[in-house]
Amino acid sequence: MGTVVGSVDDCREMFEGSAQTRISPFSSTNQIGSPVAYKLVRVAGDGSLVPATDEEILEVNETDMHIATDATSQAEELPSRSSQLESSEGLLQSDNVEPYMDQVNSRLEYNEEMLQEVEQEDRIGMIHGSQLLSTPPDANIQFSSNENNLFNDEALLQEPTPISSDVQNECNKAEAYSNAADSPRETESPAAASQKPDFSLVRGEICLDNLPIKALQETFRATFGRDTTVKDKTWLKRRITMGLTNSCDVPTTNLTIKDKKLVANQEKSTDMSDEVRATNPSGHSLRGNHYCAGEEFSSEERAAKRVRKPTKRYIEELSETDEKQQNDNKSVVLPSSKDQRLSEKSEVRSISVSSGKRVTVTRMVSLAGSEIEVPFVSHVRRSRPRENIMALMESHSSCLEAKASAGDSNLNLNPSQLNSDVVNRGSVFATSHNNNEEHILSEVDQDMEPEYMDSSGNSSDDNSNVNVPIMQGAGLRRKHHRAWTLSEVTKLVEGVSKYGAGKWSEIKKLSFSSHSYRTSVDLKDKWRNLLRASFAQSPSNNMGSLKKHGSMHIPMSILLQVRELAEKQSLVPTR
DNA sequence: CTTAGGG
Protein backbone atom coordinates (compact mmCIF):
# COMPACT_ATOMS: atom_id res chain seq x y z
CA MET A 1 0.00 0.00 0.00
CA GLY A 2 2.16 2.69 -1.20
CA THR A 3 4.99 1.36 0.74
CA VAL A 4 7.96 0.34 -1.18
CA VAL A 5 8.90 -3.14 -0.50
CA GLY A 6 12.20 -4.42 -1.42
CA SER A 7 12.70 -7.85 -2.71
CA VAL A 8 14.34 -10.38 -0.59
CA ASP A 9 17.57 -9.60 -2.20
CA ASP A 10 17.19 -6.01 -1.37
CA CYS A 11 16.64 -6.81 2.19
CA ARG A 12 19.66 -8.88 2.25
CA GLU A 13 21.69 -6.23 0.71
CA MET A 14 20.55 -3.74 3.19
CA PHE A 15 21.20 -6.09 5.92
CA GLU A 16 24.65 -6.93 4.89
CA GLY A 17 25.51 -3.39 4.13
CA SER A 18 24.59 -2.41 7.62
CA ALA A 19 21.90 -0.34 6.16
CA GLN A 20 20.25 -0.03 9.47
CA THR A 21 21.64 3.36 9.71
CA ARG A 22 20.13 4.30 6.48
CA ILE A 23 16.99 6.15 6.95
CA SER A 24 14.53 6.61 4.26
CA PRO A 25 11.25 8.14 5.22
CA PHE A 26 9.02 6.09 3.11
CA SER A 27 10.77 3.14 1.81
CA SER A 28 10.83 2.27 5.44
CA THR A 29 13.99 1.04 6.86
CA ASN A 30 13.82 -2.59 6.49
CA GLN A 31 15.11 -3.71 9.74
CA ILE A 32 14.78 -7.36 9.46
CA GLY A 33 18.44 -7.31 9.75
CA SER A 34 18.89 -9.96 12.27
CA PRO A 35 17.72 -13.38 11.42
CA VAL A 36 16.54 -13.57 14.92
CA ALA A 37 14.08 -11.05 15.99
CA TYR A 38 13.73 -10.98 19.68
CA LYS A 39 10.54 -9.65 20.84
CA LEU A 40 10.34 -7.51 23.79
CA VAL A 41 6.83 -7.98 24.85
CA ARG A 42 4.62 -7.30 27.70
CA VAL A 43 2.39 -10.00 28.94
CA ALA A 44 -1.13 -8.86 29.21
CA GLY A 45 -3.48 -10.13 31.80
CA ASP A 46 -4.89 -12.81 29.61
CA GLY A 47 -1.50 -14.06 28.78
CA SER A 48 -1.40 -12.52 25.41
CA LEU A 49 1.65 -10.71 24.36
CA VAL A 50 1.80 -7.09 23.58
CA PRO A 51 4.78 -5.75 21.79
CA ALA A 52 6.85 -3.27 23.51
CA THR A 53 7.20 0.20 22.28
CA ASP A 54 10.56 1.62 21.72
CA GLU A 55 10.14 3.58 24.83
CA GLU A 56 9.44 0.49 26.72
CA ILE A 57 12.49 -1.02 25.35
CA LEU A 58 14.47 1.86 26.50
CA GLU A 59 12.83 1.75 29.82
CA VAL A 60 13.55 -1.84 30.22
CA ASN A 61 17.05 -1.15 29.39
CA GLU A 62 17.25 1.32 32.10
CA THR A 63 15.26 -0.05 34.89
CA ASP A 64 15.72 -3.60 33.98
CA MET A 65 13.40 -5.68 35.96
CA HIS A 66 13.83 -4.68 39.47
CA ILE A 67 10.32 -3.50 39.24
CA ALA A 68 9.29 -6.96 38.54
CA THR A 69 9.91 -7.72 42.13
CA ASP A 70 6.85 -5.80 42.91
CA ALA A 71 4.40 -8.31 41.76
CA THR A 72 1.27 -6.80 43.16
CA SER A 73 1.49 -3.45 41.58
CA GLN A 74 2.07 -5.06 38.28
CA ALA A 75 -1.28 -6.64 38.16
CA GLU A 76 -2.97 -3.49 39.19
CA GLU A 77 -1.22 -1.26 36.82
CA LEU A 78 -1.62 -3.56 33.99
CA PRO A 79 -3.63 -1.59 31.56
CA SER A 80 -6.07 -3.23 29.31
CA ARG A 81 -5.27 -3.09 25.73
CA SER A 82 -8.36 -1.18 24.97
CA SER A 83 -7.43 1.51 27.38
CA GLN A 84 -4.10 1.70 25.75
CA LEU A 85 -5.79 2.19 22.52
CA GLU A 86 -7.77 4.98 23.94
CA SER A 87 -4.80 6.64 25.37
CA SER A 88 -2.96 6.30 22.20
CA GLU A 89 -5.75 7.84 20.31
CA GLY A 90 -6.14 10.57 22.79
CA LEU A 91 -2.56 11.18 22.37
CA LEU A 92 -2.96 11.49 18.73
CA GLN A 93 -5.60 14.04 19.06
CA SER A 94 -3.81 16.03 21.60
CA ASP A 95 -0.89 16.07 19.31
CA ASN A 96 -2.79 17.78 16.65
CA VAL A 97 -2.57 15.10 14.12
CA GLU A 98 -6.21 14.65 13.43
CA PRO A 99 -5.49 14.97 9.76
CA TYR A 100 -3.68 11.73 10.07
CA MET A 101 -6.36 9.92 11.86
CA ASP A 102 -8.31 8.75 8.92
CA GLN A 103 -5.27 7.60 7.23
CA VAL A 104 -4.06 5.86 10.26
CA ASN A 105 -7.30 4.14 10.90
CA SER A 106 -7.64 2.90 7.44
CA ARG A 107 -4.15 1.69 7.59
CA LEU A 108 -4.83 -0.09 10.75
CA GLU A 109 -7.72 -1.87 9.27
CA TYR A 110 -5.64 -2.74 6.39
CA ASN A 111 -3.08 -4.15 8.67
CA GLU A 112 -5.65 -6.21 10.35
CA GLU A 113 -6.51 -7.73 7.09
CA MET A 114 -2.96 -8.36 6.33
CA LEU A 115 -2.41 -9.93 9.61
CA GLN A 116 -5.28 -12.21 9.15
CA GLU A 117 -3.88 -13.24 5.90
CA VAL A 118 -0.61 -13.89 7.47
CA GLU A 119 -2.33 -15.80 10.12
CA GLN A 120 -4.03 -17.91 7.59
CA GLU A 121 -0.86 -18.56 5.86
CA ASP A 122 0.58 -19.53 9.07
CA ARG A 123 -2.10 -22.04 9.67
CA ILE A 124 -1.62 -23.43 6.27
CA GLY A 125 2.01 -23.58 6.88
CA MET A 126 1.43 -25.42 10.06
CA ILE A 127 -0.76 -27.88 8.36
CA HIS A 128 1.81 -28.55 5.82
CA GLY A 129 4.39 -28.54 8.40
CA SER A 130 7.56 -29.15 6.61
CA GLN A 131 6.53 -27.02 3.73
CA LEU A 132 6.94 -23.90 5.66
CA LEU A 133 10.10 -23.03 3.96
CA SER A 134 8.81 -23.60 0.55
CA THR A 135 6.11 -21.07 0.87
CA PRO A 136 5.95 -18.95 -2.22
CA PRO A 137 8.42 -16.17 -2.33
CA ASP A 138 5.73 -13.63 -2.51
CA ALA A 139 4.61 -14.69 0.86
CA ASN A 140 7.63 -13.12 2.27
CA ILE A 141 7.12 -10.03 0.35
CA GLN A 142 3.61 -9.76 1.41
CA PHE A 143 4.63 -10.16 4.91
CA SER A 144 7.28 -7.60 4.75
CA SER A 145 4.97 -5.21 3.12
CA ASN A 146 2.72 -5.70 5.99
CA GLU A 147 5.49 -5.03 8.30
CA ASN A 148 6.38 -1.94 6.49
CA ASN A 149 2.96 -0.67 6.85
CA LEU A 150 3.18 -1.35 10.45
CA PHE A 151 6.25 0.63 10.61
CA ASN A 152 4.75 3.56 8.94
CA ASP A 153 1.71 3.45 11.02
CA GLU A 154 3.67 3.46 14.14
CA ALA A 155 5.68 6.28 12.85
CA LEU A 156 2.56 8.20 12.28
CA LEU A 157 1.24 7.40 15.63
CA GLN A 158 4.25 8.32 17.52
CA GLU A 159 5.82 10.93 15.50
CA PRO A 160 3.73 13.02 13.25
CA THR A 161 6.79 14.97 12.49
CA PRO A 162 9.03 13.80 9.73
CA ILE A 163 11.39 11.06 10.51
CA SER A 164 14.20 12.48 12.45
CA SER A 165 17.77 12.06 11.59
CA ASP A 166 18.48 10.63 14.93
CA VAL A 167 19.96 7.38 13.99
CA GLN A 168 19.89 5.96 17.41
CA ASN A 169 16.29 6.70 17.92
CA GLU A 170 15.45 5.38 14.60
CA CYS A 171 17.26 2.23 15.28
CA ASN A 172 15.46 1.66 18.48
CA LYS A 173 12.24 2.36 16.86
CA ALA A 174 13.01 0.07 14.10
CA GLU A 175 13.75 -2.58 16.57
CA ALA A 176 10.49 -2.08 18.26
CA TYR A 177 8.59 -2.14 15.09
CA SER A 178 10.19 -5.15 13.79
CA ASN A 179 9.30 -6.71 17.02
CA ALA A 180 5.76 -5.63 16.87
CA ALA A 181 5.34 -6.72 13.37
CA ASP A 182 7.14 -9.93 13.65
CA SER A 183 4.99 -12.62 12.34
CA PRO A 184 4.28 -15.87 14.02
CA ARG A 185 6.62 -17.31 11.52
CA GLU A 186 9.49 -16.04 13.47
CA THR A 187 12.72 -17.15 12.04
CA GLU A 188 11.54 -16.75 8.56
CA SER A 189 12.54 -13.22 8.05
CA PRO A 190 13.61 -12.33 4.58
CA ALA A 191 17.14 -12.00 5.68
CA ALA A 192 17.12 -15.37 7.25
CA ALA A 193 15.46 -16.80 4.24
CA SER A 194 18.03 -15.32 2.02
CA GLN A 195 20.70 -16.93 4.01
CA LYS A 196 18.99 -20.20 3.57
CA PRO A 197 19.73 -21.71 6.86
CA ASP A 198 19.21 -25.35 7.08
CA PHE A 199 15.88 -25.68 8.65
CA SER A 200 15.68 -29.32 8.17
CA LEU A 201 16.94 -29.58 11.63
CA VAL A 202 14.51 -27.29 13.19
CA ARG A 203 11.47 -28.34 11.40
CA GLY A 204 8.68 -30.20 12.96
CA GLU A 205 9.15 -31.73 16.28
CA ILE A 206 12.46 -31.89 17.84
CA CYS A 207 13.48 -33.20 21.13
CA LEU A 208 16.55 -31.27 21.87
CA ASP A 209 17.27 -33.27 24.90
CA ASN A 210 18.53 -36.15 22.92
CA LEU A 211 20.86 -34.26 20.76
CA PRO A 212 24.55 -34.12 21.29
CA ILE A 213 26.24 -30.83 21.59
CA LYS A 214 27.38 -31.01 18.06
CA ALA A 215 23.87 -31.38 16.83
CA LEU A 216 22.72 -28.66 19.10
CA GLN A 217 25.24 -26.34 17.68
CA GLU A 218 24.14 -27.31 14.26
CA THR A 219 20.60 -26.61 15.17
CA PHE A 220 21.62 -23.37 16.63
CA ARG A 221 23.21 -22.40 13.41
CA ALA A 222 20.18 -23.43 11.50
CA THR A 223 17.99 -21.46 13.73
CA PHE A 224 19.92 -18.30 14.03
CA GLY A 225 21.89 -18.36 10.91
CA ARG A 226 25.17 -18.13 12.61
CA ASP A 227 27.62 -20.40 14.21
CA THR A 228 28.11 -20.84 17.83
CA THR A 229 30.93 -22.13 19.82
CA VAL A 230 28.99 -22.45 22.95
CA LYS A 231 29.36 -25.84 24.40
CA ASP A 232 26.87 -25.53 27.14
CA LYS A 233 24.20 -27.95 26.24
CA THR A 234 21.55 -26.44 28.39
CA TRP A 235 22.27 -23.04 27.13
CA LEU A 236 22.13 -24.18 23.57
CA LYS A 237 18.87 -25.86 24.07
CA ARG A 238 17.40 -22.86 25.64
CA ARG A 239 18.64 -20.56 23.00
CA ILE A 240 17.38 -22.73 20.25
CA THR A 241 14.07 -23.15 21.85
CA MET A 242 13.76 -19.49 22.39
CA GLY A 243 14.63 -18.88 18.86
CA LEU A 244 12.14 -21.33 17.56
CA THR A 245 9.33 -20.28 19.73
CA ASN A 246 10.27 -16.71 19.55
CA SER A 247 9.82 -16.49 23.17
CA CYS A 248 11.89 -16.24 26.20
CA ASP A 249 9.43 -18.22 28.12
CA VAL A 250 11.38 -21.36 27.88
CA PRO A 251 11.59 -23.61 30.81
CA THR A 252 14.64 -25.71 30.91
CA THR A 253 12.66 -28.79 31.34
CA ASN A 254 10.31 -29.03 28.51
CA LEU A 255 12.33 -28.56 25.44
CA THR A 256 10.18 -30.27 22.99
CA ILE A 257 9.10 -28.21 20.15
CA LYS A 258 6.13 -28.78 18.02
CA ASP A 259 5.43 -26.79 15.01
CA LYS A 260 7.88 -24.29 16.18
CA LYS A 261 6.01 -23.78 19.30
CA LEU A 262 6.72 -24.89 22.66
CA VAL A 263 4.21 -27.30 23.90
CA ALA A 264 1.59 -25.39 25.76
CA ASN A 265 3.09 -22.22 24.54
CA GLN A 266 0.16 -20.45 23.14
CA GLU A 267 0.79 -18.27 20.22
CA LYS A 268 -0.12 -14.70 20.05
CA SER A 269 -1.06 -14.40 16.49
CA THR A 270 -4.60 -13.58 17.34
CA ASP A 271 -3.42 -10.61 19.22
CA MET A 272 -1.43 -9.21 16.46
CA SER A 273 -4.17 -6.99 15.25
CA ASP A 274 -4.55 -5.63 18.68
CA GLU A 275 -0.91 -5.19 19.04
CA VAL A 276 -0.85 -2.92 16.11
CA ARG A 277 -2.94 -0.46 17.91
CA ALA A 278 -2.05 -1.32 21.38
CA THR A 279 1.44 -0.15 21.08
CA ASN A 280 1.18 2.71 23.38
CA PRO A 281 3.36 5.66 22.79
CA SER A 282 2.08 7.12 25.96
CA GLY A 283 4.59 7.23 28.68
CA HIS A 284 2.07 7.00 31.45
CA SER A 285 1.29 3.42 31.28
CA LEU A 286 4.90 2.62 31.04
CA ARG A 287 5.01 2.23 34.71
CA GLY A 288 2.96 -0.81 34.46
CA ASN A 289 4.92 -2.05 31.58
CA HIS A 290 8.25 -1.98 33.18
CA TYR A 291 8.07 -5.49 34.19
CA CYS A 292 7.29 -6.57 30.71
CA ALA A 293 10.17 -8.83 30.26
CA GLY A 294 10.81 -8.93 33.90
CA GLU A 295 8.07 -11.03 35.25
CA GLU A 296 8.37 -13.56 32.61
CA PHE A 297 12.01 -13.90 33.23
CA SER A 298 12.00 -13.84 36.93
CA SER A 299 9.25 -16.31 37.33
CA GLU A 300 10.79 -18.46 34.79
CA GLU A 301 14.19 -18.13 36.17
CA ARG A 302 13.26 -19.75 39.35
CA ALA A 303 12.12 -22.74 37.46
CA ALA A 304 15.11 -22.52 35.25
CA LYS A 305 17.48 -23.01 38.08
CA ARG A 306 20.81 -21.58 37.35
CA VAL A 307 20.48 -20.95 33.74
CA ARG A 308 21.29 -17.42 33.07
CA LYS A 309 18.20 -15.61 32.11
CA PRO A 310 18.30 -14.03 28.76
CA THR A 311 17.80 -10.48 29.62
CA LYS A 312 17.43 -8.12 26.84
CA ARG A 313 20.88 -6.80 27.23
CA TYR A 314 22.17 -10.25 27.41
CA ILE A 315 20.58 -11.11 24.18
CA GLU A 316 21.66 -7.95 22.55
CA GLU A 317 25.23 -8.24 23.47
CA LEU A 318 25.52 -11.89 23.13
CA SER A 319 25.76 -11.45 19.47
CA GLU A 320 28.69 -9.20 19.67
CA THR A 321 30.33 -10.90 22.50
CA ASP A 322 33.70 -12.31 21.85
CA GLU A 323 36.74 -13.89 23.24
CA LYS A 324 38.10 -10.73 24.65
CA GLN A 325 35.24 -10.64 27.04
CA GLN A 326 37.07 -12.97 29.28
CA ASN A 327 39.68 -10.41 29.92
CA ASP A 328 37.32 -7.57 30.19
CA ASN A 329 35.44 -9.25 32.90
CA LYS A 330 38.36 -9.15 35.17
CA SER A 331 38.71 -5.47 35.13
CA VAL A 332 35.79 -3.92 36.74
CA VAL A 333 35.57 -0.43 35.58
CA LEU A 334 34.45 1.85 38.28
CA PRO A 335 32.00 4.40 37.17
CA SER A 336 33.07 7.93 37.21
CA SER A 337 31.92 10.15 39.95
CA LYS A 338 29.83 11.86 37.43
CA ASP A 339 27.76 8.77 37.24
CA GLN A 340 26.95 8.97 40.83
CA ARG A 341 25.93 12.46 40.82
CA LEU A 342 22.26 12.57 40.52
CA SER A 343 21.51 9.22 41.83
CA GLU A 344 17.91 9.96 41.46
CA LYS A 345 16.01 9.43 44.58
CA SER A 346 13.12 8.26 42.58
CA GLU A 347 15.15 5.29 41.65
CA VAL A 348 16.22 4.59 45.10
CA ARG A 349 12.78 4.93 46.36
CA SER A 350 11.35 2.66 43.84
CA ILE A 351 13.58 -0.04 45.04
CA SER A 352 13.58 0.38 48.71
CA VAL A 353 9.99 1.31 49.06
CA SER A 354 8.12 -0.32 46.32
CA SER A 355 9.74 -3.57 47.01
CA GLY A 356 8.83 -2.93 50.55
CA LYS A 357 10.77 -5.29 52.63
CA ARG A 358 14.26 -5.30 51.45
CA VAL A 359 14.42 -8.82 50.48
CA THR A 360 17.86 -9.83 49.62
CA VAL A 361 17.27 -8.96 46.11
CA THR A 362 20.01 -10.62 44.33
CA ARG A 363 20.70 -11.41 40.82
CA MET A 364 22.94 -13.84 39.21
CA VAL A 365 25.89 -12.50 37.47
CA SER A 366 28.18 -14.63 35.58
CA LEU A 367 31.61 -13.36 36.17
CA ALA A 368 34.77 -14.90 35.00
CA GLY A 369 33.15 -18.13 34.26
CA SER A 370 31.31 -18.73 37.43
CA GLU A 371 28.06 -17.28 38.45
CA ILE A 372 27.98 -15.17 41.48
CA GLU A 373 25.21 -13.65 43.38
CA VAL A 374 25.25 -9.98 43.79
CA PRO A 375 22.86 -7.61 45.37
CA PHE A 376 20.32 -6.97 42.80
CA VAL A 377 20.34 -3.50 41.59
CA SER A 378 19.04 -2.13 38.46
CA HIS A 379 21.66 -0.93 36.17
CA VAL A 380 19.69 2.12 35.71
CA ARG A 381 21.55 4.78 34.01
CA ARG A 382 19.38 7.71 34.33
CA SER A 383 22.27 10.00 33.97
CA ARG A 384 24.30 10.82 30.98
CA PRO A 385 26.75 8.00 31.03
CA ARG A 386 24.21 5.47 30.13
CA GLU A 387 23.21 7.32 27.09
CA ASN A 388 26.77 7.70 26.10
CA ILE A 389 27.42 4.09 26.50
CA MET A 390 24.44 3.26 24.48
CA ALA A 391 25.48 5.69 21.89
CA LEU A 392 28.86 4.17 21.69
CA MET A 393 27.50 0.74 21.46
CA GLU A 394 25.14 1.94 18.91
CA SER A 395 27.85 3.33 16.78
CA HIS A 396 29.69 0.10 16.87
CA SER A 397 27.02 -2.44 16.54
CA SER A 398 24.62 0.00 15.12
CA CYS A 399 21.52 -1.80 16.09
CA LEU A 400 22.14 -4.57 13.75
CA GLU A 401 22.88 -7.89 15.12
CA ALA A 402 26.57 -7.75 15.25
CA LYS A 403 28.93 -10.12 13.67
CA ALA A 404 27.86 -13.64 13.61
CA SER A 405 30.34 -14.48 16.24
CA ALA A 406 28.88 -16.60 18.88
CA GLY A 407 29.34 -16.31 22.54
CA ASP A 408 31.97 -18.59 23.80
CA SER A 409 30.36 -19.02 27.11
CA ASN A 410 27.61 -17.73 29.21
CA LEU A 411 29.37 -14.60 30.01
CA ASN A 412 29.81 -11.60 28.00
CA LEU A 413 30.76 -8.05 28.40
CA ASN A 414 27.74 -7.27 30.39
CA PRO A 415 28.50 -8.72 33.71
CA SER A 416 31.38 -6.45 34.16
CA GLN A 417 29.39 -3.40 33.44
CA LEU A 418 26.55 -4.55 35.45
CA ASN A 419 28.78 -5.56 38.20
CA SER A 420 30.46 -2.27 38.42
CA ASP A 421 27.13 -0.74 38.63
CA VAL A 422 26.18 -3.06 41.33
CA VAL A 423 29.22 -2.30 43.28
CA ASN A 424 28.57 1.29 42.94
CA ARG A 425 25.01 1.36 43.89
CA GLY A 426 25.36 -1.41 46.29
CA SER A 427 27.51 0.75 48.43
CA VAL A 428 25.01 3.46 48.14
CA PHE A 429 22.58 1.09 49.56
CA ALA A 430 24.73 -0.12 52.31
CA THR A 431 25.19 3.37 53.53
CA SER A 432 21.60 4.03 52.90
CA HIS A 433 22.57 7.52 53.69
CA ASN A 434 22.26 8.70 50.22
CA ASN A 435 18.62 8.04 50.21
CA ASN A 436 17.89 10.13 53.20
CA GLU A 437 20.37 12.72 52.39
CA GLU A 438 18.51 14.08 49.51
CA HIS A 439 15.28 14.04 51.34
CA ILE A 440 16.67 15.95 54.20
CA LEU A 441 18.34 18.35 51.95
CA SER A 442 15.32 18.91 49.93
CA GLU A 443 13.45 19.58 53.07
CA VAL A 444 15.90 22.25 53.85
CA ASP A 445 15.25 23.65 50.52
CA GLN A 446 11.58 23.55 51.05
CA ASP A 447 11.81 25.30 54.32
CA MET A 448 13.18 28.33 52.74
CA GLU A 449 11.11 27.67 49.77
CA PRO A 450 7.58 28.48 50.71
CA GLU A 451 8.04 31.07 48.15
CA TYR A 452 5.89 32.07 45.39
CA MET A 453 4.96 29.89 42.62
CA ASP A 454 4.51 31.12 39.20
CA SER A 455 2.67 30.36 36.11
CA SER A 456 4.55 27.16 35.85
CA GLY A 457 3.24 26.39 39.27
CA ASN A 458 6.52 24.85 40.01
CA SER A 459 7.87 25.55 43.33
CA SER A 460 7.51 21.97 44.20
CA ASP A 461 10.44 21.24 42.01
CA ASP A 462 13.31 19.60 43.75
CA ASN A 463 12.84 16.71 46.00
CA SER A 464 9.34 15.65 45.31
CA ASN A 465 8.46 15.18 41.75
CA VAL A 466 11.51 14.70 39.78
CA ASN A 467 9.85 12.06 37.80
CA VAL A 468 11.55 12.63 34.62
CA PRO A 469 8.71 13.11 32.29
CA ILE A 470 8.81 10.43 29.76
CA MET A 471 8.17 12.76 26.99
CA GLN A 472 6.23 10.89 24.50
CA GLY A 473 5.88 12.39 21.16
CA ALA A 474 8.79 14.02 19.53
CA GLY A 475 11.70 15.11 21.63
CA LEU A 476 13.05 12.46 23.90
CA ARG A 477 15.88 14.59 25.07
CA ARG A 478 16.10 16.28 28.40
CA LYS A 479 16.51 13.30 30.53
CA HIS A 480 16.19 15.13 33.74
CA HIS A 481 14.82 18.52 33.95
CA ARG A 482 14.49 20.24 37.25
CA ALA A 483 12.95 23.59 37.13
CA TRP A 484 15.02 26.10 38.90
CA THR A 485 13.52 27.31 42.07
CA LEU A 486 13.44 30.84 43.13
CA SER A 487 15.49 29.95 46.11
CA GLU A 488 18.01 28.37 43.86
CA VAL A 489 18.15 31.39 41.69
CA THR A 490 18.52 33.54 44.68
CA LYS A 491 21.31 31.45 45.97
CA LEU A 492 22.96 31.53 42.65
CA VAL A 493 22.74 35.27 42.46
CA GLU A 494 24.09 35.78 45.87
CA GLY A 495 26.75 33.25 45.19
CA VAL A 496 27.81 35.14 42.15
CA SER A 497 27.83 38.34 44.07
CA LYS A 498 30.02 36.76 46.68
CA TYR A 499 32.45 34.78 44.68
CA GLY A 500 32.03 36.28 41.31
CA ALA A 501 30.73 34.84 38.14
CA GLY A 502 32.87 32.08 36.93
CA LYS A 503 33.61 30.59 40.28
CA TRP A 504 30.96 28.05 39.70
CA SER A 505 32.57 25.32 41.60
CA GLU A 506 32.98 27.64 44.53
CA ILE A 507 29.42 28.72 44.36
CA LYS A 508 28.29 25.22 44.04
CA LYS A 509 30.28 24.18 47.02
CA LEU A 510 29.39 27.04 49.25
CA SER A 511 25.96 28.08 48.22
CA PHE A 512 24.59 24.91 46.80
CA SER A 513 25.88 22.42 49.24
CA SER A 514 22.34 21.42 49.90
CA HIS A 515 21.37 20.82 46.33
CA SER A 516 23.09 17.72 45.30
CA TYR A 517 22.15 18.19 41.74
CA ARG A 518 23.07 21.41 40.01
CA THR A 519 26.52 20.97 38.87
CA SER A 520 28.78 23.86 38.33
CA VAL A 521 27.88 23.63 34.72
CA ASP A 522 24.27 23.93 35.62
CA LEU A 523 25.00 27.01 37.61
CA LYS A 524 26.91 28.48 34.80
CA ASP A 525 24.12 27.76 32.40
CA LYS A 526 21.55 29.18 34.67
CA TRP A 527 23.55 32.27 35.18
CA ARG A 528 23.88 32.68 31.50
CA ASN A 529 20.17 32.38 31.17
CA LEU A 530 19.62 34.85 33.91
CA LEU A 531 21.84 37.30 32.21
CA ARG A 532 20.04 36.80 29.02
CA ALA A 533 16.74 37.29 30.72
CA SER A 534 17.81 40.30 32.59
CA PHE A 535 19.04 41.97 29.49
CA ALA A 536 16.34 40.86 27.19
CA GLN A 537 13.75 42.27 29.41
CA SER A 538 15.20 45.64 30.21
CA PRO A 539 15.17 47.43 26.86
CA SER A 540 11.46 47.49 26.72
CA ASN A 541 9.44 46.51 29.68
CA ASN A 542 6.60 45.43 27.50
CA MET A 543 8.17 42.11 27.06
CA GLY A 544 5.38 40.47 28.98
CA SER A 545 3.42 39.25 26.06
CA LEU A 546 6.39 37.77 24.42
CA LYS A 547 7.47 35.91 27.44
CA LYS A 548 7.35 32.23 27.32
CA HIS A 549 4.58 30.87 29.36
CA GLY A 550 6.29 27.76 30.41
CA SER A 551 9.25 29.31 32.07
CA MET A 552 9.35 30.80 35.45
CA HIS A 553 8.89 34.47 35.90
CA ILE A 554 11.88 35.67 37.63
CA PRO A 555 11.13 38.52 39.92
CA MET A 556 12.38 41.81 38.79
CA SER A 557 14.41 42.27 41.88
CA ILE A 558 16.51 39.31 41.03
CA LEU A 559 16.74 40.27 37.44
CA LEU A 560 17.97 43.65 38.43
CA GLN A 561 20.45 42.11 40.75
CA VAL A 562 21.66 39.95 37.98
CA ARG A 563 22.18 42.81 35.68
CA GLU A 564 23.89 44.78 38.31
CA LEU A 565 26.25 41.98 39.01
CA ALA A 566 26.79 41.37 35.37
CA GLU A 567 27.82 44.91 34.78
CA LYS A 568 30.00 44.89 37.80
CA GLN A 569 31.70 41.76 36.61
CA SER A 570 32.13 42.93 33.13
CA LEU A 571 33.93 45.97 34.42
CA VAL A 572 36.10 44.00 36.71
CA PRO A 573 36.42 40.64 35.12
CA THR A 574 38.29 39.03 37.93
CA ARG A 575 38.09 39.90 41.48
C1' DC B 1 38.23 18.41 37.30
C1' DT B 2 36.62 23.10 36.14
C1' DT B 3 35.24 26.64 32.67
C1' DA B 4 33.41 28.44 28.67
C1' DG B 5 30.61 28.07 24.76
C1' DG B 6 27.91 26.04 21.26
C1' DG B 7 23.92 23.19 20.41
Added chain:
DNA sequence: CCCTAAG
Protein backbone atom coordinates in the same frame (compact mmCIF):
# COMPACT_ATOMS: atom_id res chain seq x y z
C1' DC C 1 20.00 20.64 29.63
C1' DC C 2 23.76 18.23 26.99
C1' DC C 3 28.22 17.89 24.99
C1' DT C 4 32.96 19.26 24.33
C1' DA C 5 37.00 21.64 23.86
C1' DA C 6 40.48 23.84 26.68
C1' DG C 7 43.20 25.03 30.66
